[in-house]
Amino acid sequence: xxxxxxxxxxxxxxxxxxxxxxxxxxxxxxxxxxxxxxxxxxxxxxxxxxxxxxxxxxxxxxxxxxxxxxxxxxxxxxxxxxxxxxxxxxxxxxxxxxxxxxxxxxxxxxxxxxxxxxxxxxxxxxxxxxxxxxxxxxxxxxxxxxxxxxxxxxxxxxxxxxxxxxxxxxxxxxxxxxxxxxxxxxxxxxxxxxxxxxxxxxxxxxxxxxxxxxxxxxxxxxxxxxxxxxxxxxxxxxxxxxxxxxxxxxxxxxxxxxxxxxxxxxxxxxxxxxxxxxxxxxxxxxxxxxxxxxxxxxxxxxxxxxxxxxxxxxxxxxxxxxxxxxxx
Numbered sequence: 620x621x622x623x624x625x626x627x628x629x630x631x632x633x634x635x636x637x638x639x640x641x642x643x644x645x646x647x648x649x650x651x652x653x654x655x656x657x658x659x660x661x662x663x664x665x666x667x668x669x670x671x672x673x674x675x676x677x678x679x680x681x682x683x684x685x686x687x688x689x690x691x692x693x694x695x696x697x698x699x700x701x702x703x704x705x706x707x708x709x710x711x712x713x714x715x716x717x718x719x720x721x722x723x724x725x726x727x728x729x730x731x732x733x734x735x736x737x738x739x740x741x742x743x744x745x746x747x748x749x750x751x752x753x754x755x756x757x758x759x760x761x762x763x764x765x766x767x768x769x770x771x772x773x774x775x776x777x778x779x780x781x782x783x784x785x786x787x788x789x790x791x792x793x794x795x796x797x798x799x800x801x802x803x804x805x806x807x808x809x810x811x812x813x814x815x816x817x818x819x820x821x822x823x824x825x826x827x828x829x830x831x832x833x834x835x836x837x838x839x840x841x842x843x844x845x846x847x848x849x850x851x852x853x854x855x856x857x858x859x860x861x862x863x864x865x866x867x868x869x870x871x872x873x874x875x876x877x878x879x880x881x882x883x884x885x886x887x888x889x890x891x892x893x894x895x896x897x898x899x900x901x902x903x904x905x906x907x908x909x910x911x912x913x914x915x916x917x918x919x920x921x922x923x924x925x926x927x928x929x930x931x932x933x934x935x936x937x938x939x940x941x942x943x944x945x946x947x
Contacts, residue, residue, distance in 0.1 A: 638712060693789075780806075
């Protein structure tokens with residue numbers, strides 16, 4: 620199968636028939652073999668009934684229905700698990716992503732050799748309340764992820780080599796950072812394609828400021844897990860040791876100063892009357908706690924069931940060499 624189109628949706632009953640008809644026209648015009656996987660993320664309207672009707676009209680339509688609303692990342696995770704196409708394309712169900720972009724995205728994966736291609740909506744029809752936070756978010760994501768060539772991490776229109784979606788785990792609200800997840804899994808050939816952004820035709824946007832702030836928190840989490848997920852002692856132990864040493868040295872200086880004063884017969888107030896004593900003590904306590912946090916994190920990491928799961932692209936075994944030698 621050439622293409623799997625994964626469409627996560629929530630309350631999009633009006634747009635689904637038109638969206639599928641458009642996808643179908645594009646696929647037939649380019650002679651693609653395909654499937655369209657609609658993932659109904661707990662819609663409260665008649666979206667599932669529409670999907671059922673479409674599936675009766677075309678055997679290319681598949682559907683997944685959640686009992687409640689879990690979010691876009693779980694919807695993509697389940698859609699990726701079901702996808703069978705050599706190239707997997709994701710798009711939103713609100714008709715703001717154009718299916719006419721599918722052939723170009725497919726070519727960049729199959730012909731140009733990209734692992735992942737992300738759409739870039741250079742000209743947007745969103746209000747400033749959405750575009751300004753999006754620009755700030757993308758600038759931060761580029762800086763932290765090191766993927767400098769992407770302008771729109773959160774664009775719903777993306778294309779993936781099948782191996783990519785089968786080797787990454789999209790959870791929580793990590794759909795914003797799929798390029799970063801792919802990079803951490805060893806898929807480094809990540810490209811971008813300028814795509815058309817269409818004004819919303821049906822329904823209303825699900826964007827809110829809470830998603831903007833949650834996006835930053837998820838980005839920090841992903842950065843920490845990718846950098847120190849398997850070695851938490853390297854960050855917590857280091858910070859804890861530094862803070863403990865600063866606190867210890869400060870307390871020692873106070874003690875030495877007091878002893879020198881006593882040796883010279885100089886009247887001086889109690890060490891415990893100095894605010895620096897309590898600051899030093901607090902730093903030592905926090906440093907000890909950070910060190911213990913790193914130690915416990917290391918223990919948890921070592922006992923994790925996936926501590927030795929690494930992405931292996933290819934292997935050469937002894938039996939393979941024997942077969943090749945025999946063939947010669």
